[in-house]
Amino acid sequence: GEDVEQSLFLSVREGDSSVINCTYTDSSSTYLYWYKQEPGAGLQLLTYIFSNMDMKQDQRLTVLLNKKDKHLSLRIADTQTGDSAIYFCACKPGSARQLTFGSGTQLTVLP
């Protein structure tokens, strides 16, 4: 099955850019997602990218997809304290009906 890996922790200074990385194993993944989870809450869909795209930008968020290396990243520009949360990467392999989630990256924004 699909494996999705993320680093567990990331700390950045307020105003800096954050880059959260994710690797996956199934090259047939067709849709790749980024979710945000604030403490005690559900997951909020931030953005997603189709596998035929290399980059997608949405305001402060930039998603980069390197299909050769099976690497997905989420860049948050001008990171704010309100961006502190857990960020989950998720992939949908072509043959699957459900998403496979990474273990999440805890982003801490320092003042």
Add this chain to the structure above:
Amino acid sequence: DGGITQSPKYLFRKEGQNVTLSCEQNLNHDAMYWYRQDPGQGLRLIYYSQIVNDFQKGDIAEGYSVSREKKESFPLTVTSAQKNPTAFYLCASSQQGAGNTIYFGEGSWLTVV
């Protein structure tokens, strides 16, 4: 407002009791899901349902049961057979054919006392 509503937000259960977590969606989504989240871990799929009156086991279905009698409702029962039920439970739904983009409810905390 459209969305996914989970209830209760917090639930305490005595050992040996069954409890049912409610999940209702008014997004007209065909598919619904239940995930379990343990501290510091990712999401693990318990059960999912693609259409009414049909559901499939996920990766950790043992000790859980579900029903899908209505499109908008997908309740999860945590039975006494679940050995370690204390966790955060997330319900989600998606529309078939839209990349299976999944939307989540706000979650329910279950604690065994």
